[in-house]
Amino acid sequence: MSILADARALDAQDPVCDACLGRAFADRSHGLTNDERGRSLRIAAALDDDEPYEQVETGDCWVCEGLCDTFDEWAERCAAEVEDVEFETYQVGTRTPPLIEENEIMLREGAGLDEEAGELFKSEFNREVGKRVGRLTDTAVDFGRPDVQFTLDLEADTVEVDVHSAFVYGRYRKLERDIPQTEWPCNDCQGSGYIGKQPCEKCDGTGYLYRDSVEGLTAPVVRDVMDGTDTKFHGAGREDVDARMLGTGRPFVIEVMEPRRRRVDVERLEGDINAFAEGRVEVEGLRLADYEMVERVKGLDASKRYRAAVEFGDAVDTAALAAALDELEGATIEQYTPHRVDHRRASLTRTREVYAADGELDDDTHATVEIHGAGGLYIKELISGDEGRTNPSLAGLLDVDAEVTALDVVGVYGEAESFEDESFFRDERGESASDVGASESSGATDTVDDASMDDSDPVDDASMNDGVDTE
Ligand SMILES: [Zn+2]
Numbered sequence: 001m002s003i004l005a006d007a008r009a010l011d012a013q014d015p016v017c018d019a020c021l022g023r024a025f026a027d028r029s030h031g032l033t034n035d036e037r038g039r040s041l042r043i044a045a046a047l048d049d050d051e052p053y054e055q056v057e058t059g060d061c062w063v064c065e066g067l068c069d070t071f072d073e074w075a076e077r078c079a080a081e082v083e084d085v086e087f088e089t090y091q092v093g094t095r096t097p098p099l100i101e102e103n104e105i106m107l108r109e110g111a112g113l114d115e116e117a118g119e120l121f122k123s124e125f126n127r128e129v130g131k132r133v134g135r136l137t138d139t140a141v142d143f144g145r146p147d148v149q150f151t152l153d154l155e156a157d158t159v160e161v162d163v164h165s166a167f168v169y170g171r172y173r174k175l176e177r178d179i180p181q182t183e184w185p186c187n188d189c190q191g192s193g194y195i196g197k198q199p200c201e202k203c204d205g206t207g208y209l210y211r212d213s214v215e216g217l218t219a220p221v222v223r224d225v226m227d228g229t230d231t232k233f234h235g236a237g238r239e240d241v242d243a244r245m246l247g248t249g250r251p252f253v254i255e256v257m258e259p260r261r262r263r264v265d266v267e268r269l270e271g272d273i274n275a276f277a278e279g280r281v282e283v284e285g286l287r288l289a290d291y292e293m294v295e296r297v298k299g300l301d302a303s304k305r306y307r308a309a310v311e312f313g314d315a316v317d318t319a320a321l322a323a324a325l326d327e328l329e330g331a332t333i334e335q336y337t338p339h340r341v342d343h344r345r346a347s348l349t350r351t352r353e354v355y356a357a358d359g360e361l362d363d364d365t366h367a368t369v370e371i372h373g374a375g376g377l378y379i380k381e382l383i384s385g386d387e388g389r390t391n392p393s394l395a396g397l398l399d400v401d402a403e404v405t406a407l408d409v410v411g412v413y414g415e416a417e418s419f420e421d422e423s424f425f426r427d428e429r430g431e432s433a434s435d436v437g438a439s440e441s442s443g444a445t446d447t448v449d450d451a452s453m454d455d456s457d458p459v460d461d462a463s464m465n466d467g468v469d470t471e
């Protein structure tokens with residue numbers, strides 16, 4: 001049948017509005033709305049038949065029950081819902097009443113057309129309301145992960161708004177020991193602060209084992225500035241509670257839920273956080289990031305550079321230390337799962353490379369040692385030998401007892417590439433930078449060529465998992 005014949009057959013089921021008529025031909029002639037298609041076909045059929053043209057009021061349409069006349073109204077409701085929310089991108093979804101879906105099929109079947117001819121009612125609704133929302137709010141549609149998701153429930157007559165998280169990337173330094181990365185609920189009272197009706201003795205009723213955390217010293221500031229409801233802290237691994245994080249710092253992302261502000265001045269935010277953290281924690285290199293940055297900081301293979309204060313059981317001389325460190329540099333270390341973690345992890349022997357090893361004696365029995373190793377290298381055991389479970393080790397090579405008395409992480413570096421890839425950042429208006437084409441990486445993090453086989457960070461994780469001080 002010709003398109004005019006099809007249109008006549010649909011129109012015969014009077015009254016069908018222009019949009020509902022045109023929707024059955026939505027795959028024809030781009031650049032028209034369904035409403036324009038329907039009206040044009042009705043006019044063309046009237047001319048062809050030389051019959052009077054009769055306009056159908058959308059409000060009388062039995063298929064959409066007049067809903068095709070309400071695009072403007074729904075768009076205005078959407079815009080009103082987000083009047084005080086900053087966003088750049090949105091998406092509209094529609095829940096179609098089942099009755100209307102049935103009407104759509106009946107209309108097509110009644111005209112002898114395929115029941116899926118053209119497009120779905122909800123596709124048109126999403127698009128037509130979406131276009132209007134974009135115009136009203138001066139924002140762009142994004143079918144991937146928009147800042148704001150509108151869901152129109154036509155039957156319930158509601159607009160649901162999901163304001164998706166915003167993300168701030170940066171690197172933190174932890175300048176004091178005994179600060180966990182994330183808030184650490186007390187395991188006696190499960191974070192409630194109470195045992196029965198009594199305040200928990202272990203945590204003094206605070207619910208936390210430590211007063212401060214990197215998360216607690218940073219995320220609340222970001223939440224306030226972005227006017228969000230909650231936050232989540234995502235770190236690129238984590239150091240022991242008793243280790244400091246110095247040097248170039250550790251990459252992290254703070255996720256802010258339901259932010260009302262996205263276009264924040266990150267330099268000012270950096271200053272605010274550093275003032276709030278009062279020198280216990282410092283952040284730098286803050287950037288607005290896309291949600292993919294969370295996966296990147298959590299998943300990118302990273303090497304670590306450590307600085308360890310080492311105590312020896314016997315006197316060691318400068319030449320012997322230099323020779324032992326030379327031996328370790330470039331060595332592949334075999335490590336059987338350490339005593340301190342093996343009640344939590346399956347025991348196995350793993351191999352990890354030492355990229356660089358330097359150090360000097362402070363006196364006969366003390367040294368400061370810097371080790372740059374692949375992710376997952378157990379540093380305390382590399383020094384001590386862990387009763388023969390790690391080979392080679394500094395203790396083994398020197399043939400003396402050796403123990404780490406204080407440990408700092410001084411660098412966390414992407415193994416194959418920098419964490420700071422421009423395509424994961426947004427500029428300060430809250431727009432994604434990925435279409436700007438910039439790709440120059442910041443020089444803030446080094447990279448090394450050797451890719452780690454494993455991105456886990458067991459030294460970093462160990463004390464967090466069991467709540468036991470690992471030193
Ligand atoms: Zn209709």
Ligand SMILES: [Zn+2]
Pocket residue numbers: 186187188189190191192193194200201202203204205206207208
């Ligand atoms: Zn407690």
